[in-house]
Amino acid sequence: MPLDVRKLIQDAAGPHHRLQSENVNPRFAKSLSLIGFDRTYVRAEGAHLYDAEDNCYLDMLGGYGMFNMGRNNETVRKALEDFLACETASLVQLGTPLLSGKLAEELKRRIPGFDYVYFTSAGAEGIETAIKFARRTTGREGVLHTSSAFHGLTTGALSLNGADVFRNGFGPLLPGNRKIKYNDLGTLEEELSKKDVAAFIVEPIQGKGVAIPDPGYLREAAALCRKYGTLMVMDEVQTGLCRTGKFLAMEHDGDVDPDIVVISKALSGGYVPVGAVLFKKATYNKVFSSLEDCVVHSSTFGQGDMAMVAGLAALTALDEINAAANAQAMGDKLGAGLLAMKERFQFIGDVRWRGLMIGIQFAAPKSLALRTAWTSVHALSKDLFCQAITIPMLSDHRILTQVSGHQTNTIKLIPPLVLNEQDVKWFLGAFEKVMVDLHKFPGPAWESLYRIGKNAMKRGENTPAAAE
Numbered sequence: 001m002p003l004d005v006r007k008l009i010q011d012a013a014g015p016h017h018r019l020q021s022e023n024v025n026p027r028f029a030k031s032l033s034l035i036g037f038d039r040t041y042v043r044a045e046g047a048h049l050y051d052a053e054d055n056c057y058l059d060m061l062g063g064y065g066m067f068n069m070g071r072n073n074e075t076v077r078k079a080l081e082d083f084l085a086c087e088t089a090s091l092v093q094l095g096t097p098l099l100s101g102k103l104a105e106e107l108k109r110r111i112p113g114f115d116y117v118y119f120t121s122a123g124a125e126g127i128e129t130a131i132k133f134a135r136r137t138t139g140r141e142g143v144l145h146t147s148s149a150f151h152g153l154t155t156g157a158l159s160l161n162g163a164d165v166f167r168n169g170f171g172p173l174l175p176g177n178r179k180i181k182y183n184d185l186g187t188l189e190e191e192l193s194k195k196d197v198a199a200f201i202v203e204p205i206q207g208k209g210v211a212i213p214d215p216g217y218l219r220e221a222a223a224l225c226r227k228y229g230t231l232m233v234m235d236e237v238q239t240g241l242c243r244t245g246k247f248l249a250m251e252h253d254g255d256v257d258p259d260i261v262v263i264s265k266a267l268s269g270g271y272v273p274v275g276a277v278l279f280k281k282a283t284y285n286k287v288f289s290s291l292e293d294c295v296v297h298s299s300t301f302g303q304g305d306m307a308m309v310a311g312l313a314a315l316t317a318l319d320e321i322n323a324a325a326n327a328q329a330m331g332d333k334l335g336a337g338l339l340a341m342k343e344r345f346q347f348i349g350d351v352r353w354r355g356l357m358i359g360i361q362f363a364a365p366k367s368l369a370l371r372t373a374w375t376s377v378h379a380l381s382k383d384l385f386c387q388a389i390t391i392p393m394l395s396d397h398r399i400l401t402q403v404s405g406h407q408t409n410t411i412k413l414i415p416p417l418v419l420n421e422q423d424v425k426w427f428l429g430a431f432e433k434v435m436v437d438l439h440k441f442p443g444p445a446w447e448s449l450y451r452i453g454k455n456a457m458k459r460g461e462n463t464p465a466a467a468e
Helices: 005-011 016-023 026-034 076-084 098-109 121-139 184-190 217-228 251-254 283-286 305-320 323-340 368-380 389-393 421-438 443-460
Strands: 041-044 050-052 056-059 114-120 142-146 177-180 197-202 231-235 260-263 274-280 347-354 355-364 411-414
Touching: 016 026, 016 217, 026 197, 056 421, 076 305, 098 274, 098 305, 114 121, 114 177, 121 231, 121 260, 121 274, 121 283, 142 184, 177 184, 184 197, 184 421, 197 217, 217 231, 305 323, 323 347, 323 355, 323 421, 368 443, 389 421, 389 443, 421 443
Parallel strands: 142 177, 142 197, 197 231, 231 260
Antiparallel strands: 041 050, 050 056, 114 274, 260 274, 347 355, 355 411
């Protein structure tokens, strides 16, 4: 009897949380319950999620930046349906697949200056690939990364993670990795001048805290890498594919010219895991240096036809929705609207954005009562305060948002790039109401926060923050 997927989903519509708790990750499920995020969404479209009662939610998380073209995009879905009907001979392995060549060709057209493309199943795998390629190309061991960096959670990528909460207990990690401050060209040159660094791996905008580089930083960093024989690796996994108003975020800094670019997430169309590593002929000739070495680095699922179709269709969909222009326009509306609230609400410390990658940073207020509340909440947990925003945004206004990493006091918005003006008004109106309530102390918002913090402390746990 064939699997009836529709019936399977309908029959299991209720016990999502229980199934996760019993079979996948009970502590994560418990964390979601703690903050009221244990909800069941039964369908999705564009920038919206829907529950079993057909209540509409605004998705400002976007699958950690995966759904740039919107959830369940028709163009991507139709392409995958058509592909399945073709019954291709995918993943022969000892063969030269057509579709990976086509996707590589299209990526090279959109990201000029690169010669070859290696396909992966995820961004972290792309970072692992970049580390290997850089080491083999340069003959060096060292890898530089920046403070607050996030490049994935596999062992090599984890070695480059700026947050100890992810690294603790998993060592020893990759030897030779060193951490420097973001936006610090002086320290970068000091480390590069030792001439033992294979790669400097950097995000053009840091996902943790949404740190935006100083003008010229990326361009000058690339020049320094060339000067000292180090490969510059640009991690565009979350920032790429029109997220910031340009196809790649590094384009905001002019002609950066890195040696390797890693992309993933939105290239999947939200359907099939896929990533890509773009690199130059000089690196190719060092890594795949002979016929014997032609498969010295490979991935079983890397060139799967279904993933390649998803990538080609995702790029088509981004063009169809004019994603870069809409990200710029809607991002500016959101950013300006949030910035206008800064004078009214003491807790808003800063608002940073490029396109639809937005960071709202909170800071200690001036008034004595609110400062006391801020201090007492941070004494319970340095990750607790932002839940005073994310929880009511979901429970009272049906808007899904995320904390931007551990101990950042920042909320990150990375919604689908199909966001429209009505969605922007929805978010800004809800955020304003949450801020009004938060600036009433004592009040219900603070009571809920203390309760969550104290319950977490009793269990010896912390409140959850986002993984990416």
